[in-house]
Amino acid sequence: MSTISVVGTGYVGLVTGACFADLGNRVVCIDVDERKIAMLQAGEIPIYEPGLEELVERNVRSQRLSFTTSYAEGLTGTDFVFVAVNTPSGHAGEADMTYARSAARSIAEHLDGPAIVVNKSTMPIGTGDWVVGVLSRYGRVRAPVVSNPEFLREGSAIVDFNHPDRVVLGSDDRQAAERVAQLYASLKAPILVTDLRTAEMIKYASNAFLATKISFINEMASICERMGADVKEVARGMGLDARIGAAFLDAGVGYGGSCFPKDVQALVHMASLSGCHPQLLRAVIEINRDARRSVMLKLRAAVGDLDERVIGILGLAFKPNTDDLREAPALEIIRLLQQEGARVKAYDPAAMEKAQALLPDVSFCQDPYATASGADALVVVTEWNEFKHLDLRQIQQLMARPILVDGRNLYDPSEMKALGFEYYGIGRAAQSGELLNAGRVNGV
Numbered sequence: 001m002s003t004i005s006v007v008g009t010g011y012v013g014l015v016t017g018a019c020f021a022d023l024g025n026r027v028v029c030i031d032v033d034e035r036k037i038a039m040l041q042a043g044e045i046p047i048y049e050p051g052l053e054e055l056v057e058r059n060v061r062s063q064r065l066s067f068t069t070s071y072a073e074g075l076t077g078t079d080f081v082f083v084a085v086n087t088p089s090g091h092a093g094e095a096d097m098t099y100a101r102s103a104a105r106s107i108a109e110h111l112d113g114p115a116i117v118v119n120k121s122t123m124p125i126g127t128g129d130w131v132v133g134v135l136s137r138y139g140r141v142r143a144p145v146v147s148n149p150e151f152l153r154e155g156s157a158i159v160d161f162n163h164p165d166r167v168v169l170g171s172d173d174r175q176a177a178e179r180v181a182q183l184y185a186s187l188k189a190p191i192l193v194t195d196l197r198t199a200e201m202i203k204y205a206s207n208a209f210l211a212t213k214i215s216f217i218n219e220m221a222s223i224c225e226r227m228g229a230d231v232k233e234v235a236r237g238m239g240l241d242a243r244i245g246a247a248f249l250d251a252g253v254g255y256g257g258s259c260f261p262k263d264v265q266a267l268v269h270m271a272s273l274s275g276c277h278p279q280l281l282r283a284v285i286e287i288n289r290d291a292r293r294s295v296m297l298k299l300r301a302a303v304g305d306l307d308e309r310v311i312g313i314l315g316l317a318f319k320p321n322t323d324d325l326r327e328a329p330a331l332e333i334i335r336l337l338q339q340e341g342a343r344v345k346a347y348d349p350a351a352m353e354k355a356q357a358l359l360p361d362v363s364f365c366q367d368p369y370a371t372a373s374g375a376d377a378l379v380v381v382t383e384w385n386e387f388k389h390l391d392l393r394q395i396q397q398l399m400a401r402p403i404l405v406d407g408r409n410l411y412d413p414s415e416m417k418a419l420g421f422e423y424y425g426i427g428r429a430a431q432s433g434e435l436l437n438a439g440r441v442n443g444v
Ligand SMILES: NC(=O)c1ccc[n+]([C@@H]2O[C@H](COP(=O)([O-])OP(=O)(O)OC[C@H]3O[C@@H](n4cnc5c(N)ncnc54)[C@H](O)[C@@H]3O)[C@@H](O)[C@H]2O)c1
Pocket: 007, 008, 009, 010, 011, 012, 013, 030, 031, 032, 033, 036, 084, 085, 086, 087, 099, 100, 102, 103, 106, 120, 121, 122, 123, 150, 151, 152, 153, 154, 258, 259
């Protein structure tokens, strides 16, 4: 059993802290957000993540997990300090290191005994070396640094923590990396030990590759639409090839969330500053932007002028099983709709509370049926399971005009047609009788 401090108690920090506690360690989670820590101390969970509430409650009850805003308290007698603060996008797409800088300085100033500092946040290549410098400049004790990038997915974070495809550990101190490896030993996952910079790069390269797969299939989707093919079948045909794989080949309104957009941008930024010319990554970003806008093309073509039209949005979170709205495609689609005068109604199973603060002019509905009621068109933006099992006949009857833009290809085009919908999927021209050359209509 080890004593672990986690600095930054957000999605990654809270899940990491709770899971390490569940493996038998004593964990203290530190955060500068007093409200968040007060909630956690009161037994409330600030984020929606399946299974997290029970996990936190169980480990708090067994006194293996606690929360504090005090670095002095949280770092006392610790063996490992995991850094899980946010590294958002800065103005030019770079990773904004304000929070990481402040955390590193606070760790240096408060560590009172030898410990290993583990960077779990996604941090630009070279950050590990920089943290080594901060610790030796402001700290009193020796603290080697290990980069341990996180690959968990919101919505299945606990399962991902407990069953990782791999654990990546980068350090110039092999012994420190091996001690961190021990923390993961019971998970029986492949452990890859590299130098610091390589570990940091593995995280960026992995996210960039997954984002590229999504943009690739979205580019195929627009070609399918114009050529009369069905991208869903194309993806199936491709994905069955073991060299390609089916994951991340779902055409739709593009990727969002707290990781892919900012990490691809940050990699482009780093690469450009180092004299590289990351054309592929730039195209990935551009295709993703176009994927969101393709919804507008379809709506304009199907509905006509959107001014005063009522558009229902199903799904706000950037993906199912989370309430995270960071870079959610729905936010941009709603903004574009409102710019054209549309009246927007929306429903999401988990993200409504957070959305209300961000979208004051949207009318929030209690369920998908209320969202469909009186709508001139309905857009599915997030592939929540709940939306796969709707009474579509009822939805069709409730709408003012039965136009459905399926931004996640959830439904079968011929069934939708049989139900009386004017149905538009993404890249499914052959099946849904898409408006061929839709791109020419009121081009964006
Ligand atoms: N969310 C994901 O799915 C995911 C997956 C893999 C990697 N990551 C990476 O992990 C990191 C954290 O992401 P997140 O989604 O958990 O972020 P988050 O915004 O949910 O949480 C970050 C937390 O850090 C706290 N914080 C900021 N500065 C601090 C400081 N100086 N001291 C203590 N606490 C501080 C914030 O108050 C916040 O609670 C990011 O680098 C992200 O790219 C995220």
